[in-house]
Amino acid sequence: MEAFIRVDQFQFIKVQTQILINGHASVNDRNVLNALKSLASDKVFNLFTNLDDEQKRLLEPIKEIEDTAQGDDFIRKIKPYVIPFKKITEQSLKKLFPKAKKLKLPSLVDIDLQELSYLGWDDKGTNKKYLIVPQQNKLIGFSGTFTPITKKGVCMLCNHHSEVGLFMSEKKGKIQGTFVRRGNYICQDSLKCNENLISLSKLEDFIKLLNGKES
Numbered sequence: 001m002e003a004f005i006r007v008d009q010f011q012f013i014k015v016q017t018q019i020l021i022n023g024h025a026s027v028n029d030r031n032v033l034n035a036l037k038s039l040a041s042d043k044v045f046n047l048f049t050n051l052d053d054e055q056k057r058l059l060e061p062i063k064e065i066e067d068t069a070q071g072d073d074f075i076r077k078i079k080p081y082v083i084p085f086k087k088i089t090e091q092s093l094k095k096l097f098p099k100a101k102k103l104k105l106p107s108l109v110d111i112d113l114q115e116l117s118y119l120g121w122d123d124k125g126t127n128k129k130y131l132i133v134p135q136q137n138k139l140i141g142f143s144g145t146f147t148p149i150t151k152k153g154v155c156m157l158c159n160h161h162s163e164v165g166l167f168m169s170e171k172k173g174k175i176q177g178t179f180v181r182r183g184n185y186i187c188q189d190s191l192k193c194n195e196n197l198i199s200l201s202k203l204e205d206f207i208k209l210l211n212g213k214e215s
Contacts, residue, residue, distance in 0.1 A: 001054050001055065001058070001081060002081075003080070003081045003082060003083045003084070004048070004055060004081055004083070005078065005081050005082045005083065006082075006083055006117075006200070007082060007083070007084075007085065007114065007115060007116060007117045007194070007197075008117050008197050008198055008199055008200050009047045009048075010078070010079070010082045010114070010115075011115075011117075011194070011195060011196070011197060011198045012043075012044070012047060012198035012199070013044055013047075013059075013062070013075070013078065014075060015198055016040040016043055016044055016062065017040075017062065017065055017071045017074060017075060018071065019036070019040060020036060020037065020040050020062070020065045020066070020071070021065065021066070021067060021068055021071050023036045024066040024067065025067075037062075037063050037065075038063075040062060040063075041060075041062055041063050044059055044062055045059065055081075058077070058078055058081065059078065061074050061077075062074060079114060082114040083114075084113035084114045084116075085113040085114075085116035085117070085118075085119065085134070086134060086139060087113070088105060088108070088119070088132065088139070089105075090104075090105055092139070093105050093141075096132060096139060096140070096141030097130065097141050097143060100130075100143065103123070103130070106119075106121035111191070115191075115194055115195065116194050117134075117194055117197050117200065117203060118131060118132060118133045118134070118157075118190070118194065118197075118203060119131070119132040119133075119190070120132075120186075120190030120193070121190065122146060127145055127146065127147070128143055128144065128145055128146060129143070129144060129145075129146035129165075129167055129186075130142070130143045131143075131167075131190075133203065133207060135207065140207075142169050142207075142210050143169065144167050144168050144169035144170065144183055144210075145166075145167070145168050146165050146166070146167050146168075147165050147166045147168075148163070148164075148165035148188050149164060149165055149166065149185075152164065153185050154185070155185065155186050155187045155193060155196075156184040156185055156186050156202060156205075156206050157186050157187065157193055157197060157202050157203050157206055158187060158193045158194075158196035158197040158198075158202065159196075159202055160187070160193075160196040162187050162188075162189075162192065162193070162196070163187065163188045163189065164185040164186060164187055164188060165185065165186065165188050166183060166184070166185055167183045167184065167185070167186050168181050168182070168183035169181070169182055169183055169210050171210075171212065180212065182209055182210055182212065183209075183210070184206065184209065186206070
């Protein structure tokens with residue numbers, strides 16, 4: 001069976017798994033627990049369209065999760081079917097950011113590509129953040145200034161309350177010699193942001209914003 005679960009869907013399933021574990025640890029009413037199982041199962045299956053029988057069998061055990069051991073075992077079994085983030089080479093990186101002459105690829109040795117919906121890293125020397133996002137079967141890159149703030153806020157990408165900073169990207173305006181700056185507050189920690197990203201909708205909205213195509 002080929003990989004069919006997007007990373008954001010995988011993170012969503014992990015959230016539902018934890019909800020079931022927490023529910024069984026705090027609720028004794030069997031009717032409530034059965035409703036919780038049914039709801040979690042429905043939410044997970046509704047992530048997908050046209051699942052085949054083998055894929056359904058892989059996901060069905062979510063209904064039986066009651067404790068951490070069962071949850072960990074379920075996540076371990078479905079993870080091989082998560083579509084990993086596309087591997088990036090130094091050559092492909094140069095194509096994404098042709099103006100960044102000294103830019104180096106961040107170390108991916110300890111990064112699990114099956115946990116990434118997007119890749120983000122900071123260049124402390126230039127006060128910039130770089131983002132690489134899959135779109136229409138290819139990778140696109142964005143760079144911009146990044147200014148961390150001292151108080152927590154809501155991240156534009158994962159919609160979680162966390163330590164954020166203002167990411168601002170600059171593009172040429174319609175009038176020659178002018179520039180337009182666009183951006184929003186996003187997580188300082190891109191890996192943590194990926195863990196919290198359970199839907200691509202906000203990420204897609206951010207890409208539209210940076211491209212000047214926001215509604």
